Amino acid sequence: MVLLSGGLDSTTVLAIARSEGFEPYALSFRYGQRHTIELEAAARVAQAFGVSRHVVADIDLRAFGGSALTDDAIDVPHHDSADDLDSDIPVTYVPARNTIFLSFALAFAETVGSSDVFIGVSALDYSGYPDCRPEYIEAYERMANLATRAGVEGTQHLKIHTPLVALTKAQTIKRGLELGVDYGMTHSCYDPVDGRACGTCDSCLLRIRGFAELGMDDPSMAAVA
Numbered sequence: 001m002v003l004l005s006g007g008l009d010s011t012t013v014l015a016i017a018r019s020e021g022f023e024p025y026a027l028s029f030r031y032g033q034r035h036t037i038e039l040e041a042a043a044r045v046a047q048a049f050g051v052s053r054h055v056v057a058d059i060d061l062r063a064f065g066g067s068a069l070t071d072d073a074i075d076v077p078h079h080d081s082a083d084d085l086d087s088d089i090p091v092t093y094v095p096a097r098n099t100i101f102l103s104f105a106l107a108f109a110e111t112v113g114s115s116d117v118f119i120g121v122s123a124l125d126y127s128g129y130p131d132c133r134p135e136y137i138e139a140y141e142r143m144a145n146l147a148t149r150a151g152v153e154g155t156q157h158l159k160i161h162t163p164l165v166a167l168t169k170a171q172t173i174k175r176g177l178e179l180g181v182d183y184g185m186t187h188s189c190y191d192p193v194d195g196r197a198c199g200t201c202d203s204c205l206l207r208i209r210g211f212a213e214l215g216m217d218d219p220s221m222a223a224v225a
Contacts, residue, residue: 001109002026002118003101004054006041007188008207009120009164014049014178017118019179025112026054027182031097032062032070037195041187048185053112057104067094069190076191078198082205089130090191090202104139106158110150118161124168137162141207162172169210184219197221 002017004010004026018026028042039056046054046166065071068091077091098121105117121132130136141160150156164172189197189204197204198219204221211218 001105001112001114001116002051003105003120004028004046005120006038006043006045006186006209007120007203008169008183008186009122009172009188010042010170011045011181011183011186012179013118013120013161013163014045014051015176015179015181017116017161018049022116022118024051024118025051025108025110025114026051027085027101028056029101029104030058030096031100032058032060034069034072034190035078035192037192038187041185044185048142048172048182055108057189059104060101061094061097061100064095068092069094075174076193076199076201078191079205080200082209085202085205092202093129096131098129098136099140102144102160106144106148109158110148110156113150113156115156116161120160120169121162121170122164122169124166132165134162137165140143163190164199168213170213173210173214173216182219187220189220 002014002024004014014024026046028039030036030039061070068074068076074091109117116148123133125138141158144158145151148156181197188207190201191198199221208221
């Protein structure tokens with residue numbers, strides 16, 4: 001079970017899961033985010049990797065707001081450089097999002113008899129998100145194995161895989177390229193303009209820096225000028 005946003009990290013995780021011999025299922029979310037361009041990317045990625053099933057779950061986190069991604073009253077921040085980013089929890093943090101997403105993945109995994117969930121969290125580079133830390137993932141995994149019928153009956157022992165957790169963005173990209181990932185079909189921008197990546201939000205800047213460290217241009221920036 002791969003949590004697939006359509007972005008760089010989750011696409012790399014899907015490639016890793018497949019390379020390790022797993023039969024991938026993909027789960028994406030229409031959660032009230034500012035745009036659904038990432039879901040179009042997720043569909044492209046799922047098709048390219050031949051996932052067994054791709055589900056898009058509908059939930060509406062706009063009911064709570066509290067994030068620049070789900071609340072129109074909060075602006076997505078823009079910067080001139082990735083060097084301008086700090087270590088504070090950013091306004092693009094969506095309250096409890098990974099907990100919500102992992103809970104859906106847990107339910108989906110139980111219905112298809114899967115014991116493996118892959119998520120593209122990273123504790124390096126710039127993150128600032130409390131639900132990307134290894135200790136959070138470990139705690140959720142312990143809870144998950146107490147939470148399902150399959151877990152209680154012993155037919156499922158859930159493992160949450162975080163293959164990117166100790167990788168920088170450049171290292172993540174390098175690993176994906178080794179596995180043949182076409183990053184031109186992914187989308188990570190928080191605040192696209194006319195369907196194109198803005199190039200100045202936190203997510204875009206981290207992508208750009210990761211590719212630059214490898215001596216490459218980010219293919220998602222090709223249309224930005």
